[in-house]
Amino acid sequence: MTRPKPISGFPEWMPPQRTIEQYVVDRIRNTFELYGFAPLETRAVEPLDQLLRKGETSKEVYVLRRLQAEEGATDDDSLGLHFDLTVPFARFVLENAGKLQFPFRRYQIQKVWRGERPQEGRYREFLQADIDVVDRDTLPFHYEAEMPLVVADALGGLPIPPIRIQVNNRKVCEGFYRGVGIGDPEAALRAVDKLDKIGPDRVAELLVETAGATQAQAKAALALAEISATDASFADAVRALGVEDPLLDEGLAELVRVVETANEVAPGLVIADLKIARGLDYYTGTVYETQLRGYERFGSICSGGRYDNLASTGTERFPGVGISIGVSRMLGLLFGHDALTISRSVPTCVLVAVPTEDDRPACDRTARALRSRGVPTEVAPTAAKYGKQIKYAERRGIPYVWFPGEPDTVKDIRSGEQVEADAATWQPPAEDLRPVVSGA
């Protein structure tokens, strides 16, 4: 029998890491609900044509197929695992528009799948935590300013490095490109997005080669991309470039509002960064990317944007804005750098020692009494010597060992302090009740 091996890109964390993940997800979920987002879970699969509706990245979609699929099965009816939570949500809104009240605020925390080549913080199966707001026909702009605040609140209470959310607005780029006469705005966006990686010279070359820009146009696009600021001053820098376009003006006004809204609540959280592009299609307004301070080189852990055409039937339109926290990605990076620790590897707060097997029923009663008051408790596996029972607790980080006797005593094995205790009333200090997650 060969020992089973891991599958590339499908990480399985150990209980301490999973405990941390649950803690993080709880924090995120509670925050989302604090802002009034309603819970939603969509099925894992979507019709393949739905998934591929936008973009030609079909390579990365996992397709679902029965082992005994019929020979003549057509591709039309095949199913794919969802690769994000926005596309399934858009489908859900269209499907259930009649039952929903708009604007509709929902959160979704689910696994998604992408057939990418894995590396640290980048997996084929991973967890995302997503919020979106959609409305019918038109979506008020102010929701675009709200997204970063929710994310900052959710992540701000966690023992992780501070985040910085980079924002841009598609209208700024597209208006600007139109203003200077660049023919292929999408190609231009794609080129400009690489600025940090390949530098201004290569971006200028790309702009000429792929976006059909002249040298002067490339220079202008590059000048725009190099602008960034944590306050509204970026708008002056853009206007100083002397490009005139109504869409540009609209985008600038929106981006200023996003930045100023954030600065009022959380100064330094948001930075306007005009090279941020995100995916090629479907974003139409504000776009977000998020860096963990100190982990900038690992890319964005949270991203999203405004979309106007994702959910539409032709007659009805449901514009939306959303942002998604890459939970697995963020935790994978932090775990990889030993930047998160937990005080114990199991939930157990108290181990009830067992003097002899004849005493086990009494020990079980003690455990039940503690559990009934919310103290996570387990009973020692065997009536081994007390030294071994204490070691059992120590190896797992369990802080307390309960010794049956006349009277019962409980020992804090970290300090060695042992006191008389009654299982009907004893309570550990609040900080010992659950494992504590902390930064390294």
Added chain:
RNA sequence: GUGGCUGUAGCUCAGUUGGCAGAGCACCGGGUUGUGGUCCCGGGUGUCGAGGGUUCAAAUCCCUUCAGUCACCCCA
């Protein structure tokens, strides 16, 4: 999907021109007939990632494959 690097004990790693698989820490047992950590004694716990090839002989050389990681691609 393309290319590079890495893979030896639970962890960190050593292993010479191919010649009996090692160290530290961790862990297990005992000293300790019942309260751990210090100390002493004892124990190597391994499919050298896997499969195949070359060879008298492979952790070592060759091929394939799996996994991790890095750079691309992509990031909906």
